[in-house]
Amino acid sequence: NTRIVLASRPSGRVKSDNFRVEHQPIPAPGKGEVLLKILFLSLDPYMRGRMDDAKSYAAPVAVGNVMEGGTVAEVIASNNDHYAAGDIVLSHSGWQSYAISDGKGLTRLDPKLAPVSTALGVLGMPGFTAYAGLLTIGRPQPGETVVVAAASGPVGSAVGQIARIKGARAVGIAGGPDKCAFIRNELGFDAAIDHRAPDFPEQLKQACPGGIDVYFENVGGPVWDAVFPLLNSFARIPVCGLISQYSGIAPSETDRLPGVMRAVLTKSLTIRGFIQREFVDQRPAFLQAMPEWLRAGQVKYREDIVDGLTNAPEAFMGLLEGRNFGKLIVRVA
Numbered sequence: 001n002t003r004i005v006l007a008s009r010p011s012g013r014v015k016s017d018n019f020r021v022e023h024q025p026i027p028a029p030g031k032g033e034v035l036l037k038i039l040f041l042s043l044d045p046y047m048r049g050r051m052d053d054a055k056s057y058a059a060p061v062a063v064g065n066v067m068e069g070g071t072v073a074e075v076i077a078s079n080n081d082h083y084a085a086g087d088i089v090l091s092h093s094g095w096q097s098y099a100i101s102d103g104k105g106l107t108r109l110d111p112k113l114a115p116v117s118t119a120l121g122v123l124g125m126p127g128f129t130a131y132a133g134l135l136t137i138g139r140p141q142p143g144e145t146v147v148v149a150a151a152s153g154p155v156g157s158a159v160g161q162i163a164r165i166k167g168a169r170a171v172g173i174a175g176g177p178d179k180c181a182f183i184r185n186e187l188g189f190d191a192a193i194d195h196r197a198p199d200f201p202e203q204l205k206q207a208c209p210g211g212i213d214v215y216f217e218n219v220g221g222p223v224w225d226a227v228f229p230l231l232n233s234f235a236r237i238p239v240c241g242l243i244s245q246y247s248g249i250a251p252s253e254t255d256r257l258p259g260v261m262r263a264v265l266t267k268s269l270t271i272r273g274f275i276q277r278e279f280v281d282q283r284p285a286f287l288q289a290m291p292e293w294l295r296a297g298q299v300k301y302r303e304d305i306v307d308g309l310t311n312a313p314e315a316f317m318g319l320l321e322g323r324n325f326g327k328l329i330v331r332v333a
């Protein structure tokens with residue numbers, strides 16, 4: 001069994017020596033347990049938070065423990081009445097090639113319904129995050145303008161496409177011309193802006209002539225600075241992620257909080273943070289809607305699949321810098 005453990009906590013940017021590869025014998029399932037062979041491992045921005053011991057909504061990974069993560073796995077031996085060898089399941093087995101489970105928290109997947117890797121992306125946690133955050137907090141109305149960054153990734157790409165399904169204009173922000181071309185030409189966003197362009201704030205303004213009604217916040221930092229002056233009265237801002245800050249925040253020269261609070265008041269803004277699991281009661285509706293949108297071609301998705309578990313650390317460091325292009329997944333077996 002190959003596993004990747006947290007070797008040390010990063011200070012600032014993640015480095016490869018924050019991880020360690022270990023090899024152990026494949027474990028044997030005990031009474032009521034199953035042995036899982038991991039097929040796919042999801043790499044997600046939240047894992048950066050688990051590497052720190054700062055107080056957050058979830059406990060950190062302990063130094064020396066296997067890195068946490070969502071996985072798609074095959075049951076290869078079972079002492080559990082509910083699962084049989086050959087079943088494909090969604091599990092939370094972390095960065096390793098085999099795992100033991102008592103069956104709690106496993107979800108059986110039907111490979112005939114969709115490629116099983118989609119359970120980690122468009123049909124899984126990131127797709128659900130987009131659905132619940134946008135529709136519950138963002139509430140896009142026909143004709144409104146919705147802006148989202150990290151727009152070629154699993155959350156942002158779904159946000160923009162669902163916004164369009166609801167009749168809104170979708171303006172996507174992404175890093176580089178290839179991602180921008182993809183969200184505009186393949187995903188059908190109404191406009192795509194490269195946040196690395198020197199005149200990015202001006203381009204964003206041009207793309208939002210009627211201002212911004214919903215800003216789905218994924219990144220923070222300079223993108224937020226460019227969005228902020230364009231917010232309309234009664235704008236809604238689901239705060240989903242702040243990836244530009246995950247490796248530490250550069251000290252700001254000025255305290256911008258008073259200006260933000262003034263706008264919250266004078267423009268009646270709604271800024272609401274959320275963690276997707278708070279909306280668990282909406283999962284059935286999501287699992288109804290999203291497969292239909294996929295079948296109808298109203299939602300498209302892109303996966304970025306990296307081969308080999310030992311390449312996970314490098315791929316994860318790339319995710320935090322925008323080197324992934326689509327939902328980042330490691331093919332473990």
Ligand code: NDP
Nearest residue numbers: 045150153154155174175218219240241242244275276322
């Ligand atoms: P992505 O696959 O989109 O990967 C992250 C992307 O963020 C990168 O590809 C890069 O895209 C962009 N990025 C990285 N650094 C910066 C930066 N400094 N400025 C601007 N953009 C940057 O990730 P996900 O779709 O999985 O996640 C998107 C966001 O949603 C994250 O913030 C994540 O933490 C959050 N999230 C929150 C959840 C919740 O429950 N609240 C659940 C799931 C995700 P580009 O090259 O286009 O800039």
